[in-house]
Amino acid sequence: MKKIDLQKLKGYFNKEKITSNKKLLVYLFFVGLSTIFWFLNALSKEYTTSINYPVYYMNFPKDKVLTNDLPEKLHLRVNAYGFDLFRYKFSTAFLSNPFDVNNYTNNRIEGSSQITYNLLTSNIQGRIQQELSTGIRLETISPDTIKFEFSPILEKKIPVILDLNLNFEQQFMQAGAVLPEFDSVLVNGPQSMLDSVHAAKTEQLKLSGLNKSVEKQIDFIKIEGLSYSPKKIKVSIPVERFTEANKNIPIKVDNLPDSVLLRLFPADVKLSYFVGLNKYENITEDHFDARVDYLDAVRGDGNKLKVELKCNPDFVSNVRFYPQAVTFLIEKRNSMQ
Secondary structure (H helix, E strand, O other): OHHHHHHHHHHHOOHHHHHHHHHHHHHHHHHHHHHHHHHHHHHOOEEEEEEEEEEEEEOOOOOEEEOOOOOOEEEEEEEEEHHHHHHHHHHOOOOOEEEEHHHHOOOOOOOOOOOEEEEEHHHHHHHHHHHOOOOOEEEEEEOOEEEEEEEEOEEEEEEEEOOEEEEEOOOEEEOOOOEEOOOEEEEEEOHHHHOOOOOEEEOOEEEEEEOOOEEEEEEEOOOOOOEEEOOEEEEEEOEEEEEEEEEEEEEEEEOOOOOEEEEEEOOEEEEEEEEEHHHHHHOOHHHOEEEEEHHHHHHOOOOEEEOEEEEOOOOEEEEEEEOOEEEEEEEEOOOOO
């Protein structure tokens, strides 16, 4: 194995191969040198060509909103030496140039009833010439006209919709309604967009482990072309410790004729519910309303009636009751009763 490796190594230093490699290097050197001279010669010549002039638009009329698309690039026909063109393209490869709309339109749109404006690019040729590198002479601009289409900014009042995801620590609950700072906002934008917007929705507020009342600021979901006033809303979330309570309430009967007596077995239901400690003593039977319907007894062929809980206070939660159905007996009411 060692003899074979030595033979290969000697082959790499063969005189003919070394001579051949030297000739290749010399050839490549002169090719590269000639390319450099050709490139320098080309840059020293004068050219008439087109270059891209990327723009971003700024300073629009404050009382209007743009409704059409604008060109992202202007195409400039210029005359310059190759060195100047190369320097310009290299220095602006990743840049956009500011296009001051109010300035270029001579402030003719803001504050006026005018909603369209055709800007002849030949009228701003001198301003763009000042932005170009020294040595580049601007001849023409394409497109020859930039058309601006605006819509007046209108205002309307819309209700607020909160998006809340609330989770409470064990033995704590929401103590009443969440109180927003206000129930409506003003939205500004073009009429075409305002017609389709009927509410201001907030971003989701997600809170977990709540064990005390909190106040939070929430942003509204942004819609391109519209703005809200105010931009945020403050909400107050009341939180309190709760306990489980029980109460028996009588069952009432709907649609019962005066001539009939409907006996229920049992005649009341047992309620269980969660209630905040500060409201525990305030709850009475009158806060709840459990009912059956006599017409269901007449129409049905069984001896069971479904019990419905028609109302309960909004400051209790997890309301359950038993039984959910009762047996009944229909009797004619004694005229002496």
